[in-house]
Amino acid sequence: TASRTPDSWKLKSVFISSISFGLWLTLSTIILFALTYQTNAFDGFIGAENLCVNCIKDHCQDFFTARVQECSLTLNSTACGELDGSIMKSSNVVAIGTSRKTDIDLYWAEYASKYRTSRADLFENLQGNHINNLQSTPEADAIYQQFVYQYTVGQDGQAFGSDKAYSVSLAAGQGKGVAFVGRDYVPLTNGVGFCSFVWDYSNFNSTWTRGKKLIGPGMQKKDGVLRGLIYTQVSISGQALIFVTRTAGINTWFFAEKPCNLLLFAFVIAQVAASVIGFYGFAGYPADRVAVFGCGGPYLAISWIWSVLWHFPLDLIKFAVNYILTKDSYTQTAFTSRINAGHPTMTHSKVTSVARSIRASRTVDPIVNWPPPVVVRALHQWGTDFDPLLQARPLWFKVCFVMEMTLQVPYYIVAIYGFIHRCEWLRVPTLVYAAQSVTVMVIVLTEQFVGEFKTSAPLVILASYVPFAIVPIFFLVRASGATMFGETKTKRA
Numbered sequence: 147t148a149s150r151t152p153d154s155w156k157l158k159s160v161f162i163s164s165i166s167f168g169l170w171l172t173l174s175t176i177i178l179f180a181l182t183y184q185t186n187a188f189d190g191f192i193g194a195e196n197l198c199v200n201c202i203k204d205h206c207q208d209f210f211t212a213r214v215q216e217c218s219l220t221l222n223s224t225a226c227g228e229l230d231g232s233i234m235k236s237s238n239v240v241a242i243g244t245s246r247k248t249d250i251d252l253y254w255a256e257y258a259s260k261y262r263t264s265r266a267d268l269f270e271n272l273q274g275n276h277i278n279n280l281q282s283t284p285e286a287d288a289i290y291q292q293f294v295y296q297y298t299v300g301q302d303g304q305a306f307g308s309d310k311a312y313s314v315s316l317a318a319g320q321g322k323g324v325a326f327v328g329r330d331y332v333p334l335t336n337g338v339g340f341c342s343f344v345w346d347y348s349n350f351n352s353t354w355t356r357g358k359k360l361i362g363p364g365m366q367k368k369d370g371v372l373r374g375l376i377y378t379q380v381s382i383s384g385q386a387l388i389f390v391t392r393t394a395g396i397n398t399w400f401f402a403e404k405p406c407n408l409l410l411f412a413f414v415i416a417q418v419a420a421s422v423i424g425f426y427g428f429a430g431y432p433a434d435r436v437a438v439f440g441c442g443g444p445y446l447a448i449s450w451i452w453s454v455l456w457h458f459p460l461d462l463i464k465f466a467v468n469y470i471l472t473k474d475s476y477t478q479t480a481f482t483s484r485i486n487a488g489h490p491t492m493t494h495s496k497v498t499s500v501a502r503s504i505r506a507s508r509t510v511d512p513i514v515n516w517p518p519p520v521v522v523r524a525l526h527q528w529g530t531d532f533d534p535l536l537q538a539r540p541l542w543f544k545v546c547f548v549m550e551m552t553l554q555v556p557y558y559i560v561a562i563y564g565f566i567h568r569c570e571w572l573r574v575p576t577l578v579y580a581a582q583s584v585t586v587m588v589i590v591l592t593e594q595f596v597g598e599f600k601t602s603a604p605l606v607i608l609a610s611y612v613p614f615a616i617v618p619i620f621f622l623v624r625a626s627g628a629t630m631f632g633e634t635k636t637k638r639a
Contacts, residue, residue: 163394163467167460171383174456178379178449183372189261192563194444196261197368197375203345209256210341213249231297231335231350239315243301250294250302250340268367271429273437278354280306286363286434293343293350296324296334323351361435370430370439375449378424378441382453385416390460397468399461421446455556462548532606535590535599546586554579568631576625583618587611 181187182197189196196202210229217226225241227233233242254265272286284292284306294303296314305312314334317323324333335343338350347359354360361369388409389400427440441449529537536543557579564572593599594607601607624630 159394159467159471162471163464164391166463166467167387167390170460170463171380171387171456174383174452175376175380178452179372179376182375188445188448192444192447193262194448195263195371195442197372199345199365199368202261202364202368203341205260206253206257206341206345207339209253210249210339213252217245229339230337231339232333232337233299239299240301243299246298246340247294247302250298253340268364271439272363272366273430273434275354275360276434277356277358277360279356280353284354286366289354289360290344290363292354293335293338293340296351297340297343299334323353325352366434366437367439370427370437371441371445373436373438374424374427374441375445377438378420378446379449379453381420381424382417382449383456385413385420386453386457387460388413390457390464394464394467397465421450424449451559455559458551458555462552532601532603532610533594534601535593535597538599540599543590546590549582549586553582570630573625573630576621576630580618580622580625583614584622587615587618591615 184198184200186196186198186201188194189198207229214226214229225238225245227242227246233239258264269287269290274283274285275289276283278284288304288306291304292306292312295305295312296317297303300314312322318333324336335350336348336352338348342348342362343350344362344364346362346365348362349355349357349359389403389405392405393400393403425440425442425446428438430437430439432438526537557575560575561572561579563569591608591611594601594611595604
């Protein structure tokens with residue numbers, strides 16, 4: 147049956163809002179990807195592993211550079227080799243291989259200490275290279291052993307099963323899998339160093355890559371975990387968007403409109419499934435370059451926190467779109483009317499007929515019972531008896547409320563981690579939070595005691611606002627010194 151209110155669906159508003167929401171959530175995913183893949187921002191955060199492949203590769207390069215420099219200072223430089231995997235023909239190849247084997251072992255020990263994981267964890271469930279000229283597809287660890295076998299001139303690692311006759315020196319001389327360069331150099335791995343093999347794309351042996359570049363095991367694993375994280379975040383953000391889009395076209399906070407039980411049930415089931423998939427992944431399925439691994443508990447928590455933080459501004463975007471399209475509707479329900487907490491006939495519920503028509507045509511159950519009427523009545527009673535400022539809600543008061551939701555709430559979440567781990571990087575955000583909170587509190591209390599909406603029960607108001615004043619002052623004093631916790635901490639965020 148056609149709606150008696152033809153424009154009740156507000157298709158123009160819904161269309162523009164949806165595009166805006168999509169751009170906002172896309173931006174949130176891009177920023178999450180950039181922070182995770184290009185920085186150390188989440189390294190160690192509630193136990194999260196480092197997914198910044200470039201950062202790990204740089205650390206690897208620095209480690210091997212330091213090892214080669216140390217070797218050249220303490221031993222004969224011809225026994226140290228080069229970072230690019232080549233050696234001079236006149237060198238002692240056994241000494242070079244032994245030196246490189248030692249460097250590799252020390253690197254994995256350093257890697258385990260720095261990143262709280264091991265080489266075994268890195269290779270768990272990794273698929274092998276599916277592009278090769280071998281008789282069978284080698285596993286990821288077999289590829290690694292082959293590279294180490296070439297890189298250490300046969301002193302470590304192991305040649306692949308179907309290529310047991312592989313001789314490093316003979317292969318280099320005949321150009322078997324490696325391009326012979328001449329000029330007294332033996333190109334053991336086509337100029338590919340250990341760090342480039344593990345943490346980048348490389349062509350260390352054309353027999354294994356058909357002349358193309360093979361994804362390194364470290365990059366393959368970290369990229370797969372990142373896919374698990376991004377999948378979870380996109381699933382949560384995208385499906386939670388329904389709670390905002392169902393009120394598009396009207397100025398109502400998404401949490402003030404209880405959706406029908408079927409929608410809530412579907413959302414919970416979908417997010418449980420998405421969280422399970424994100425946590426466990428597909429064990430490296432479907433292929434080496436597009437593998438998906440479980441992101442684990444820490445990144446599952448990060449994806450939820452990130453999605454929640456980026457979800458709240460969606461209402462502000464919705465209000466902005468409504469204001470641009472229909473300026474009159476901006477003052478209809480979002481800021482000037484009471485929260486719709488029940489059937490429109492209830493005295494504490496105030497919505498427009500247009501808003502009611504939109505809800506009725508979009509939801510299975512148009513009768514909204516959230517927040518519970520008893521809570522709304524209690525808030526209204528509090529405002530009537532003690533807090534006329536809360537009841538009146540002038541524009542500046544609404545602005546302060548929005549600032550608290552968008553600035554202070556994220557700080558609380560981050561501060562919990564910062565205080566538990568005594569992170570010094572929390573000092574500057576704490577100063578900003580405390581200064582903003584104290585400023586707002588002075589304005590609010592001044593209005594409460596001597597302003598247009600002053601209270602008739604100042605002692606009650608003072609008692610209710612004291613915690614909101616004391617905590618920021620305590621934080622301000624705590625962060626005003628050179629350090630937050632009495633010592634300099636270099637722990638990463």
